[in-house]
Amino acid sequence: MTAVTSAPTRFSTALYVFAWLSFLAEVIIIATGGTVRLTGSGLGCTEWPLCTPDSLVPTEAMGVHGVIEFSNRLMSTVVGVLALVVLVLVWRRRAERRDLFVLAWIVLGGVLAQAVAGGVTVWTGLNAFLVAFHYTASLVLVCVAAAFLVRLYEPAGPRERAVPRGYAALVHATSLVLAVTIAFGVLTTSNGPHSGDADVVRNGFDATILAHVHAWPGYILLALTLAIAGIAWARRLPTRRWSLAFLGALAVQIFVGVWQANTALPPLLVGIHMVLAALTSAAYVVVVLRLKRPARA
Structure with missing residues (x-):
């Protein structure tokens, strides 16, 4: 049947x-x-x-x-x-x-x-x-x-798993790395030179040190994303298109991040980096949801 x-x-x-x-x-x-x-x-x-x-x-x-x-x-x-x-x-x-x-x-x-x-x-x-x-x-x-x-x-x-168990575990583990990367990125920006008002002075964390700490999980995230996309396309998994979209968005995000860090954090690049973080995260949400499919009757 x-x-x-x-x-x-x-x-x-x-x-x-x-x-x-x-x-x-x-x-x-x-x-x-x-x-x-x-x-x-x-x-x-x-x-x-x-x-x-x-x-x-x-x-x-x-x-x-x-x-x-x-x-x-x-x-x-x-x-x-x-x-x-x-x-x-x-x-x-x-x-x-x-x-x-x-x-x-x-x-x-x-x-x-x-x-x-x-x-x-x-x-x-x-x-x-x-x-x-x-x-x-x-x-x-x-x-x-x-x-x-x-x-x-x-x-x-109901929905059922549509990918191998190990692949699903890899994607969920990557979620944690993504969350850590965003957390340090937010801390870096909120303690950076753009305080939001000329009279506000930040006396929190050192933004320069945070920028380096933020980069470490970012590069780990890139490596994991390459693995996710590569496996998805090699095995023709339902996550393959959105994993590629996530990889592309993440690559642009890293490029902008490195660019802004080496050009004294121009406001326009910082703003683009903020928006890209949201779009990158949204793409990853789709990847996670594609791990399952509607259960077969």
């Missing part, structure tokens, strides 16, 4: 459109948040949720820094609205697609939590650890939004 799999659940076109828009918005807000930090606009709005003690929006006296900071706050609203729309669109199918319903809730809840975290970051005068947490949380939301997109195009129901 021929084994079959259930067909993917079909949703409204609107859900596919807004799911993609939500993912793109999560990436864009990393770029706008990076712009705030790298232009020294972190305290462009000195208060939260208001911009000043007496105004919701920036005043003329606050100059361009106030506009940049407030624009990022507006982008947060866009991200939240899109996440809410996705949740509403998937609401009626929550019984049959609980996975999508849970992921949609995580994104919306994360966006709301991020708004509060941003406010606390302003209240504490851009504490380096809170700045690092704020960025890391945004990166995680990009990954969750990517997972939502992957599952959106797959059928409901």
Whole structure:
């Protein structure tokens, strides 16, 4: 008897459109948040949720820094609205697609939590650890939004392993190395010269030492990724295309990282490095999800 799999659940076109828009918005807000930090606009709005003690929006006296900071706050609203729309669109199918319903809730809840975290970051005068947490949380939301997109195009129901056990273990071990690389990268950036505001002085870790420590797991990650992609293509595993995409994104990320480290950390390159970290992580999420396939009936 021929084994079959259930067909993917079909949703409204609107859900596919807004799911993609939500993912793109999560990436864009990393770029706008990076712009705030790298232009020294972190305290462009000195208060939260208001911009000043007496105004919701920036005043003329606050100059361009106030506009940049407030624009990022507006982008947060866009991200939240899109996440809410996705949740509403998937609401009626929550019984049959609980996975999508849970992921949609995580994104919306994360966006709301991020708004509060941003406010606390302003209240504490851009504490380096809170700045690092704020960025890391945004990166995680990009990954969750990517997972939502992957599952959106797959059928409901149980899933089974689609790759050899050893290969799956290698991929999961690489996840840990990726997390360590990102953690040290975030610490390096948050303690680097771009403090987010001209009046903020970092007295934490030595960013120069952290940059070297950040590079070590990065090169290990590259070696593991080469192995993952090589094995996937040699054995024609379902992860092969996305492992190659992850490898490409990681290679560009390393190139930009080395470039910025040798050119005194120009803001544009640092911003690109921040966005690439999110896209690289999202690609890796797809690789992990491709380790399994819908269970055969």
